[in-house]
Amino acid sequence: MKLRLRPLPYEYGALEPHISATTIETHYEKHHRAYLEKMHDAIAGGPLEGKPLRDVVLASSGDLFNNAAQVWNHDFYWCSLSPEGGGTPAAALAKVLGARFGSVDAFKKELATAAANEFGSGWAWLIKASDGDLKVIATTDAENPLKAGHTPLVTIDVWEHAYYLDYRNERAKYIAAYLDHLINWEFVGENLGI
Numbered sequence: 471m472k473l474r475l476r477p478l479p480y481e482y483g484a485l486e487p488h489i490s491a492t493t494i495e496t497h498y499e500k501h502h503r504a505y506l507e508k509m510h511d512a513i514a515g516g517p518l519e520g521k522p523l524r525d526v527v528l529a530s531s532g533d534l535f536n537n538a539a540q541v542w543n544h545d546f547y548w549c550s551l552s553p554e555g556g557g558t559p560a561a562a563l564a565k566v567l568g569a570r571f572g573s574v575d576a577f578k579k580e581l582a583t584a585a586a587n588e589f590g591s592g593w594a595w596l597i598k599a600s601d602g603d604l605k606v607i608a609t610t611d612a613e614n615p616l617k618a619g620h621t622p623l624v625t626i627d628v629w630e631h632a633y634y635l636d637y638r639n640e641r642a643k644y645i646a647a648y649l650d651h652l653i654n655w656e657f658v659g660e661n662l663g664i
């Protein structure tokens with residue numbers, strides 16, 4: 471059986487020239503799908519079979535958590551990117567980011583730093599923490615903010631598979647392209663309820 475991934479919200483080539491069609495296709499069809507297949511194999515016949523993905527993430531640990539969280543993280547990442555992304559956020563979101571970080575540019579700098587400094591494979595996030603504060607955090611491997619009770623608002627995948635074909639070892643260039651051309655501000659606003 472071919473398991474169904476949640477559909478990508480755009481065509482493989484929609485993020486070019488910033489992320490190539492080859493990168494998106496490989497990342498989605500190979501990496502993302504492999505996590506889904508491994509998760510499926512691990513929960514087949516058990517109490518988590520058929521449960522919503524978020525519940526599997528919250529209820530699991532070890533290898534199952536790693537695969538389930540990577541399915542969830544990638545679903546969230548695809549939505550964090552948009553062909554119409556980058557530029558400046560809507561006024562309401564700019565105000566919220568400005569109030570917390572000083573300015574939209576200061577927020578972008580903080581996210582870029584977190585993404586650049588995550589050693590090895592991982593993710594950088596803007597979250598609404600369980601105490602209500604907005605924070606930039608990084609997580610390692612498959613870890614995500616859900617388990618700690620935080621609300622993810624946007625993410626960037628900094629595993630090498632996300633950028634190596636397009637940027638080789640230059641993670642900073644990929645991060646800059648994401649922040650300047652791809653970050654889906656509308657998605658951030660929706661997740662914040664503004």
Ligand code: FE
Nearest residue numbers: 501627629632
């Ligand atoms: Fe990835």
